[in-house]
Amino acid sequence: MSEYREELRASAxxxxxxxxxxxxxxxxxxxxxxxxxxxxxLPEARGGLGLGWGDAVVLHEELGRGLAGAPLLSAALAxxxxxGAENExxxxxxxxxxxxxxxxxxxxxxxxxxxGDGLSGRLEAVPSAAxxxxxxxxxxxxxxxxxxxxxxxxxxxxTPPYWDETRAWCAVELRGVPRSAAVVLARGERAARxxxxxxxxxxxxxxADAVGGGAQLLELTLEHLRTRxxxxxxxxxxxxxxxxxxxxxxxxxxxxxxxxxAAAAVDAGRADAFRRAWEAKLVATAAYARCAEEALQLHGxxxxxxxxxxxxxxxxxxxxxxxxxxPESLALAVGDAVLREAG
Amino acid sequence: xxxxxxxxxxxxxxxxxxxxxxxGWRSAMTNAPQxxxxxxxxxxxxxxxxxxxxxxxxxAGWPGGGRSLAEQKVIxxxxxxxxxxxxxxxxxxxxxxACTLFECGTEEQRDRYLPGILEGAVWCQGFSxxxxxxxxxSLRTRAERRGDRYLVSGQKIWSTMAQYADHCLLLARTxxxxxxxxxxxxxxxxxxxxxxxxxxxxxxxxxxxFAEIFFDExxxxxxxxxxxxGGGWAVAxxxxxxxxxxxxxxxxxxxxxxxxxxxxxxRERGLAEDPGMxxxxxxxxxxxxxxxxxxDQYLERRIAGRERVGDASLVKLHYxxxxxxxxxxxxxxxxxxxxxxxxxxxxxxxxTGHWVLDFMNSxxxxxxxxxxxxxxxxxxxxxxxxxxxxxxxxxxxxx
Numbered sequence: 001m002s003e004y005r006e007e008l009r010a011s012a013x014x015x016x017x018x019x020x021x022x023x024x025x026x027x028x029x030x031x032x033x034x035x036x037x038x039x040x041x042l043p044e045a046r047g048g049l050g051l052g053w054g055d056a057v058v059l060h061e062e063l064g065r066g067l068a069g070a071p072l073l074s075a076a077l078a079x080x081x082x083x084g085a086e087n088e089x090x091x092x093x094x095x096x097x098x099x100x101x102x103x104x105x106x107x108x109x110x111x112x113x114x115x116g117d118g119l120s121g122r123l124e125a126v127p128s129a130a131x132x133x134x135x136x137x138x139x140x141x142x143x144x145x146x147x148x149x150x151x152x153x154x155x156x157x158x159t160p161p162y163w164d165e166t167r168a169w170c171a172v173e174l175r176g177v178p179r180s181a182a183v184v185l186a187r188g189e190r191a192a193r194x195x196x197x198x199x200x201x202x203x204x205x206x207x208a209d210a211v212g213g214g215a216q217l218l219e220l221t222l223e224h225l226r227t228r229x230x231x232x233x234x235x236x237x238x239x240x241x242x243x244x245x246x247x248x249x250x251x252x253x254x255x256x257x258x259x260x261x262a263a264a265a266v267d268a269g270r271a272d273a274f275r276r277a278w279e280a281k282l283v284a285t286a287a288y289a290r291c292a293e294e295a296l297q298l299h300g301x302x303x304x305x306x307x308x309x310x311x312x313x314x315x316x317x318x319x320x321x322x323x324x325x326x327p328e329s330l331a332l333a334v335g336d337a338v339l340r341e342a343g
Numbered sequence: 344x345x346x347x348x349x350x351x352x353x354x355x356x357x358x359x360x361x362x363x364x365x366x367g368w369r370s371a372m373t374n375a376p377q378x379x380x381x382x383x384x385x386x387x388x389x390x391x392x393x394x395x396x397x398x399x400x401x402x403a404g405w406p407g408g409g410r411s412l413a414e415q416k417v418i419x420x421x422x423x424x425x426x427x428x429x430x431x432x433x434x435x436x437x438x439x440x441a442c443t444l445f446e447c448g449t450e451e452q453r454d455r456y457l458p459g460i461l462e463g464a465v466w467c468q469g470f471s472x473x474x475x476x477x478x479x480x481s482l483r484t485r486a487e488r489r490g491d492r493y494l495v496s497g498q499k500i501w502s503t504m505a506q507y508a509d510h511c512l513l514l515a516r517t518x519x520x521x522x523x524x525x526x527x528x529x530x531x532x533x534x535x536x537x538x539x540x541x542x543x544x545x546x547x548x549x550x551x552x553f554a555e556i557f558f559d560e561x562x563x564x565x566x567x568x569x570x571x572x573g574g575g576w577a578v579a580x581x582x583x584x585x586x587x588x589x590x591x592x593x594x595x596x597x598x599x600x601x602x603x604x605x606x607x608x609x610r611e612r613g614l615a616e617d618p619g620m621x622x623x624x625x626x627x628x629x630x631x632x633x634x635x636x637x638x639d640q641y642l643e644r645r646i647a648g649r650e651r652v653g654d655a656s657l658v659k660l661h662y663x664x665x666x667x668x669x670x671x672x673x674x675x676x677x678x679x680x681x682x683x684x685x686x687x688x689x690x691x692x693x694x695t696g697h698w699v700l701d702f703m704n705s706x707x708x709x710x711x712x713x714x715x716x717x718x719x720x721x722x723x724x725x726x727x728x729x730x731x732x733x734x735x736x737x738x739x740x741x742x
Contacts, residue, residue, distance in 0.1 A: 214741075237729075242724070245729070246660075246720075250664075253657045253661070254661050258637070279633070280629075281629065282629040328622060331626045335622055335623070336629050339606045341603045343603070
């Protein structure tokens with residue numbers, strides 16, 4: 001693990017901790033822009049640091065740890081798309097993004113349909129789209145990758161109430177946005193490759209969110225077990241409870257190891273990068289959800305009170321399971337990869 | 344060693360294994376007598392020693408020794424990939440005995456025993472007892488000092504391959520004073536000494552890999568003691584730490600390479616079109632990938648000198664849990680046909696595709712070497728900072 005990575009982690013943790021629980025978007029986003037977090041994975045030719053997702057996931061772990069609302073993952077994916085665009089279509093938008101104007105990317109499955117001259121479709125789970133200057137999305141089958149300016153005609157943004165309130169969830173509906181009002185970032189082979197890159201990195205980002213959130217929630221739970229006394233002794237002395245937190249720590253440690261292994265596979269462009277990223281997302285979000293489920297139980301009544309942050313982790317953990325690729329489809333994709341190996 | 348050098352070392356090891364792994368050993372070992380297994384193990388051991396692949400963890404200067412942890416990892420990964428037999432008969436010799444001697448033995452002890460190990464001397468471990476399993480420090484086999492020798496009496500159990508062993512690493516009690524750990528002494532015992540008898544344990548799997556050892560006033564010269572009298576516990580810790588996470592790197596790699604067996608089981612049952620089953624296979628594959636990543640990360644930590652107390656327990660517990668899940672899914676995919684006893688495959692480790700057998704064998708990892716429950720205690724108390732179990736207690740009826 002590089003020293004740089006540890007510095008990045010320490011810096012991110014400080015920023016997030018100073019931003020409250022949950023870490024507010026207003027406090028984290030401007031600092032993230034100022035500290036150049038978006039430059040982490042951007043190629044040097046684009047003024048970035050040219051580092052890999054092995055480093056970037058550390059940031060997303062820390063944001064997850066602090067339940068942060070800042071749309072860093074979505075913005076990092078947008079930067080990836082704009083930097084990889086054909087000709088210079090994305091250049092001016094990339095400048096705006098790096099200057100701090102968020103560009104939104106959906107974190108759930110979903111694609112646009114190209115009907116006649118227009119782009120249509122409904123995209124769910126687009127973080128902070130209401131405050132974004134544009135949206136990056138792709139058409140079905142990854143035929144083309146588009147940037148749709150926020151002020152293009154026929155773009156409607158809703159803010160449906162999600163149980164997870166730590167992130168500013170929006171739904172974006174395009175009702176026949178004229179192609180002339182949108183920017184095509186890539187088509188054909190290039191679009192397919194970019195969309196693949198985005199979906200794989202999105203899975204890493206959500207896995208990182210889960211790893212970080214799970215670690216923080218485990219710490220809160222351990223603290224509760226150490227301090228809460230019943231029957232004249234701390235709960236932490238009951239072996240039945242100790243074993244349950246030991247299991248959580250084990251699952252989270254494995255998820256973290258797999259996340260970093262998957263990020264390394266993605267950075268190295270290894271042939272198994274896809275599968276590792278899907279596996280990392282499945283394992284990490286399952287571990288986070290299990291940790292959240294157990295944390296609520298181990299906290300007892302206090303966890304059911306809205307003042308306690310337990311429920312914020314629970315709601316975020318349960319939603320993470322559904323983000324960055326429907327888990328049933330990902331599990332099927334991995335299972336089929338094993339079946340192909342079986343010959 | 345640079346990344347390129349490591350890659351070329353890997354290619355070398357891979358090529359050697361492709362040319363030398365005994366072909367068809369799994370079918371040859373199915374229902375084979377123990378003697379055939381021992382013969383296979385001896386041949387494979389001498390081949391590996393000859394190629395310098397059995398002792399990469401030994402210090403430089405010894406044949407095959409002086410390899411970095413990174414190179415050792417490569418060797419284990421390639422052995423897993425090649426589906427080579429595990430060196431079950433020699434594992435204690437090559438790791439436990441050798442590392443104990445390197446770390447805690449005297450010059451004379453090293454000169455006397457290490458060359459023998461390279462020539463194929465088999466060692467076994469005498470730690471666990473019928474009444475000292477998880478609570479190893481409570482063991483009761485006695486070693487009484489009589490002049491220049493110890494007289495050993497007692498019973499050991501779960502000693503792997505003790506019926507073939509030339510020597511035993513013995514942990515015995517020389518004193519009942521003070522805390523239980525403080526009265527233990529570490530001895531090297533010649534298994535041909537008068538007063539030793541060995542009884543194989545017939546296991547539920549059909550194997551008899553383990554044995555009981557009975558000691559009846561067995562004489563052990565004082566020069567066979569490792570460390571000080573009463574210092575055996577620390578030496579035993581060195582023994583148990585000897586494989587340094589490499590075993591789990593190998594075993595989790597083997598598990599990953601064995602996933603296609605589950606895929607074939609699904610096909611054979613005609614269930615490969617069932618998306619629910621395929622998803623379950625995918626979820627398990629993800630868990631196996633995580634087990635492998637965790638074992639690899641642990642070894643990287645050790646290489647970097649950043650290991651935390653309790654890290655090894657995370658790896659072992661996770662592997663044991665995932666191994667059980669693997670076997671359980673095998674049972675589901677295998678269905679009724681998997682219940683026909685197709686015989687026992689000697690030395691085939693945990694994932695043979697004989698699902699009932701594999702399921703039973705998975706307990707080797709959730710019980711031996713510190714049970715899952717012990718690992719959970721270690722993780723909770725040493726890694727997570729939960730308070731330790733109170734040391735004294737009294738049953739109400741005993742009060």
